[in-house]
Amino acid sequence: MKKKISALGLALVMAFALAACGNTQEVSREDQETSAPAGSGTEGEAKAVKDPYVEDVKIAYVAHDISTPNNQAWLEGIERECEYYDNITVQSFNGDSSAEEQVKIMSEVINQEYDAVIIQCSDGAALADSVTQAEDAGIPVVTLNLDADCTHAALVQALDYDAGRLVADEIAAATNEEGKVVIIQGIAGVSRTDNLEKGFRDTLESKYPNMEIIASQAADFEKEKATNVMNGFLSQFDKIDGVFAINDAMAAGASLAAQNAGRLGEMVIWGADGEKDALAMIEEGTLTGTIYTNSWDQGSTAAKVALLMVGSEYDSHVLTKTPSVMMEPVVATKDTVGTIAEEDRW
């Protein structure tokens, strides 16, 4: 019997392999690479133009992870923008930090004939097909920070690569351009955070040859994990001049660890995003700085763009690249944090 089962299994695997290979013989990798993504090139039906401020309009907001302050702030911004108009409904979906989940949600949103989608793509390559499908179905897609690898209505973006550059400049200035720096990373593979880190590393490498990155370690965006990582760094290195945590929660964790070790005074600690708690920490002096973006404004900008598209005769096929709106970054330090108004803190 055992033999029979293993034979059966083997046969299955082979059958599957055969099915998979289908008609792929003799195709060079270049041909495969350049094969057109499905869906593109097919003309969508003539788009029905709605008056977004009168007719019923449904906007879907597909979050990367709805539980983070940034995603909440965007949602809040979108809702504020649409609040006044009774005809507009905003529905949020939680991508649960997973591209698979977001792809599922996109199918859902297309199926339910939403009028526009605002999405933060967990993985630009994975979402490309879904975003193209939505655009083909006449649903404009506006991406937030995390772009999709295909042409779509608009990208509303807080600076990431440049934010990393700004932090590098600040840390270099604070350490006379010859400090030892550690990086606390987010989850690998998330493009915004990768870009932040890349901007930071590139700048240090090219502009500040005497600065040294002595260690980097992931703490998955979490405060608690960042505390542990930072504790490790503190016991490992006698001299740390600068810390760059890829988001504010981890910067807060790093600060906590440095405070407990009594070494907060000897280093500068930078985060990124600019959430409310981080700004408060900068004010009380436990955090050196962060790159603040007004996420409410960003959400509401995305909503404005989406509504504009709904009301226009826009068709994604006329675009060859995604137009983008850049949000202004604010370098928040003890000196500048006061300029960020209370009502702009998220």
Place this chain on the structure above:
Amino acid sequence: MNKNTIRKLVSAGLLLILIVVFTVSSDYFLTPGNFMEILRDASVVGIIGVGVTMVILTAGIDLSTGSTMALVGMTMANIYRYTLFPIWSMVLAGILAGILAGIFNGFIVTKLSLPEFIATLSTMNIFRALTYIISIKQNGLITSQALKARSFVALGKSVGGIYYVILVFLLLAVIGQIILKYTRYGTNLYAVGSNMKAAKLSGINTDRTRLLAYTITGGCSGVAAVFMTARLQSTTALLGSGMEFNVIAAVVVGGCSLAGGRGDIIGTLIGAVFMATLDNGIYKFQINTAYQLIIKGIIIICVVAFDSWYNNFMDEASRNKKRKGAGA
């Protein structure tokens, strides 16, 4: 009609109720497109579920399936990027990676006698870490890798309106059910799960039975990863995060007992479709995400609570019957 058939009919009935509720509450639910979407979502979970059902039947558990998917995806991505091997061999190598991961799981569970939960929790992290190590990196940073070969992407598409992944799921489910019900191996799985000691004493090679169950699960995770990445047309190091819990939930909702020895693939099929329907239908209520999750949680609790009550009830009934029989 035996009690398992009745139980399955009840499960199917609950599924039907769910469908009716969603149909009434949304115009977008009962459409052919949406129906296919539900089955498509259920299929990836279900394919892994075929293997996990066997593992759970032996009173084991496999928490590493999501990480295995990521490992499989990244194995394929490496072959795709760095070699000119044909696509079918890439797919085969991916599934093979899954099978190897399964064998590894089986090995540490049986030969090192580790508790399944801890063993697979560890391999969950190990496989994810291996994925990071073999990840495609640009400028030292991990990026997602597009897998856009036409013949590969085609696996994520449909034939006659039915997605390939659904067909493969049904095929695997049928094979799985046949193995469970009509082969010696299937009987051994139930025996090991019901009473490991008794199974061993009656001459069943319990280690081999369990090892094979983990191996099958690894292979199933591999197949699921192939279809998932074909649909996504890319893979990342994060592929399949949290998938293990969706699969276990589907298997348990389908009537498998975590204590082992009870359940089958038909149940898992119903469970997978039930969970996908729930996910899909909930999205159509225009409510806050948090409440969506609460409703989902409550429905799952109700279903599993019913299952547990029903089993106790039937056990009681059969005991009474026996007692009466003995008394007569």
